[in-house]
Amino acid sequence: MPYGPHTTADRAKMLGALGLTSVDQLFDDIPVALRASRLDLPDPEPELELAARLTALAARNRTDLASFLGAGVYRHWSPPAVDQILLRGEWYTAYTPYQPEISQGTLQSIYEYESLLAELVGLDVVSASHYDGAAATAEAGLMTCRATRRERVLVSRSVHPHYRETLRTYFSGGLELEEIPLVAVGEAAGTTDLAALERMLAERDRPVAGVIAAQPDFLGLLEPMPAIGERAHAAGALFVAVIEPVGLAVLAPPGAYGADIAAGEGQPLGIAPQYGGPYLGILASTDALVRQIPGRLVGMTTDLDGQRAFVMTMRAREQDIRRDKAASNICTNQALLALAASVYLATIGPHGLRDVAALGASRAAELEAALGGAGAPRIHPGPYLNEFAIRVPEPHATHRRLLDRGILAGLVLADAEPGDPSLADGLLVCATEMTTAPEIERFAEALGEVLGGRPPTAVEAGAGSDRGSVAGSVR
């Protein structure tokens, strides 16, 4: 065993103390009929060989592409300080701070996370974190049902499809979930249909617990959040804003437009994409809902000497104490990712965060102009921050041909939203501060070639994974 300390003599000594001759005797209580068949797994692999295997696997992934893919997960500069702090064993090899006297580091860092996020979202209560944006949004939906004692939640179709699917799964235990359609045409096309929302809220015999909408929404568009919130509140429902934290440096925070709950994905705050997680589920609420928010909370208090200190608090809401009456079954939190977000925010600072958001918006505008010039106009007319949908013919084939040229041309919307014919020709593309002018140029040039119908040359087709070769062939 690679990490075990026991020598043959150690084991013999321990067995001797127990009056046993073989460790097998300690498993005698497993009924013979139930004992395991042989474990059919490969032999142990020495670290050197395992490292080579892992390196080879990682190398099979293509992370060399010029990427314009966002759709809920964004490429941002994470200052190396973030990961170097995370690599300290005192952080990542500790567990839940059950013993506050020897966990003040983790506890204070969570309190600071709660405080930093409270500033960003403009709400007072921030949970110590959930699994990801989708799970946090599902918990937000459940919160609205508990708080209002109603059982019907409306979610805009412009909320990320994975979040809507997750809500559906979490609600399958007996709560109702309905989707608010989007405006089909005109200036507001692609955003939440307020008239439809009003009709759904007006069904008096089916009172609505919560209304969920995203800012920016899945298609990158800016939603009329204050108007959605007003309508929800007029019907006695709570309003849940699904947020993207970097955008909050420049966009109005949920607290400013009356949202009761904010939920969202914290990945953009310094966390690597790593094919889906671990991420950081942001969940925040007004003070009025503090009893309803699920998951850990850390508060400030004092010790016996009156010294300032931090501790997990309001614990009796949680599953280990309240069991079947708990607000949620969530056990722990994403503490290490909350730490990453805190270190990121502290390192990048308020002005840096604004620069990240504004530079992404600026690059996105350049991207829009370049792609429009190459023959791929936007689908929707409304304003966006740093992500938008474009129209291309044969989106699957176009996407694939661009991939052959080293370009990850965003997301094929027909895959993400197969039920929406208005998006059948769409690609969802984004830019961040990481997007460079040459990358935008290459994307536009490659798109022009693909749309021009010129088949890729053998050199291009064969050298897709090599940026240099692609650039060379374009020259």
Added chain:
Amino acid sequence: MVPTDLHYTKDHEWVRVEGDEATVGITAYAADQLGDIVFVELPDVGRSLDQFATFGVVESVKAVSDLFAPVSGAVVEANAALAGQPELVNSEPYEGGWMVRLRLADAGQLDELLDPVAYDALISAG
């Protein structure tokens, strides 16, 4: 010895009857067992409770306990002071720490409760 002018339940609640109203709280013994009370969840005024139905929750730092209506009745008042000062349940369980007042639906149910001597015996038995 527990106060002698009250009725008690096996779930460590007390009932004080004044006219057709019953005031309900938890006993000093219960408060002590739970430890520092940090939150009390109480019902809305007007809600009708059946005898032994849960009407609220009392939380300490590391425990939680349901509250049961010792008798049937409609809620006349819930103790608003407990929202800001849940510690009253520890410091004055029989006075400032009361929880709800009910309009008694059936005074006969009081006979099913424990008298002070019986309750004292219950908690002395541990």
Added chain:
Amino acid sequence: MSVTGTRLQPTIFERGRPGRGGGKIPHPPKDALDRIPAAARRTTPPALPEMNEPDVVRHYVNLSQLNYAVDTGFYPLGSCTMKFNPKLNEWAARLPGFANLHPLAPDTAAQGTLQMLFELEGALAEISGMRAVTLQPAAGAQGELTGILMIRAYHRAHGGTDRDQVLVPDSSHGTNPATASMAGYTTVTIPSAADGGIDLDAFRAELGPRTAAVMITNPSTLGLFEARIGELLDAVHDVGALAYMDGANLNAILGRFKPGEAGFDVMHFNVHKTFSTPHGGGGPGAGPVGVGETLLPYLPTPRVLREPDGAFRLERTGERPSSIGRLRSFAGNTGVLVRAYAYIRAHGASGLREVSDDAVLAANYLKSRLASTYDIPYDRPCKHEFVASATTIKKRTGVRTLDIAKRLIDYGYHPPTIYFPLIVDEGMLIEPTETESIETLDAFADALIAIAAEAEATPELVTGAPHTAPVRRLDEASAARHPNLRWRPMRGAETPCPD
């Protein structure tokens, strides 16, 4: 190693000074946000602290030193399996090919990760004797919800909509009943037998046409193998219900017991316990779920599939209508799973079996060292953890388990899990794991024995502990009565944005 002598830190809000920081991100053009309608704009910048990088680094390094961790000392936190977290695994998860891969990257660009996930599913299926495994759930608790929702879907598809109850033993983790409630079920709690195990008669009395599932932790939360598990599983299936295994304690039975072979229909794995992924101060984890044939159609989406040509791909939206759907966004906590994959590869079949052998041997050895000083409520061979109790010590001296736990801090140890399972008076659940040496086990036993002597001679030394930690015991009552859950920055202290 104890956590001592380190000064507490001001918050980052107190450390920040207007004008500090910068130099990370190029300035955007002045008109960058002109396209954004005023109504959607933020009017006041968030009052985040302004700090320079050296101050940030010093702040978080100093804070880290207030933490106890596996990397600093023995952490016998029962039910949590605080084993060593291999450093190779941290390195592997940070390989750019793994770390920088976007979760919606086309399958052709994600073959390395997809292969890793596919092989990990296979390994977990082999370890558990299950037919298939999903890696999607983000944590053990979410794995439980996945399992119970699959059971619900199964009953719906088989006319079992009247089944509305989930049976759990009183020794279970709180997540079991909380999960049952989340899935819309009523929990029926079954008392344990006097020997700490399943009370078969008590279960039989509650099993019936309303039973949807039973949730069993095996080995139990008392660290005991449920010897009557075969009979219970038969009884469960006889009434048409399904059996869920909480895999929290899998570390004890690798290569010895495969839940799927024994008849469990579904189980979750806590990879941060058995497969060494770091606990992260409370997370992240990952909660893969294994199923037998019965629940195969209901696995959450997306699954990882292998095409006939050997290429891997993710299942597409709507491809398998019988699925219970998604539990979260994207494929799963892949960055955690790659660590578990590396751990399983490093150990192989023989190494994994040795993990359990050594974990069980260490627990029994430590229990034998303590048996003459502490109460051992269930005195038979344990698995990877055991319960000791301070009931007798409390009766004699007034010193409680909480005090003993706090005194252990002064001796340089992280306390065991205390007052869990709820059914043990003054209980402490001790799990040494397989990565602690016999010297460490002996020193820890000596410390607990010394504290028991202190309880007799100088009880106030124990009840006043800890004495050497950065803070003393905390006022948890005030924290909960009057919650202070966020810092309130001094408004007006921040500089305007440098537009």
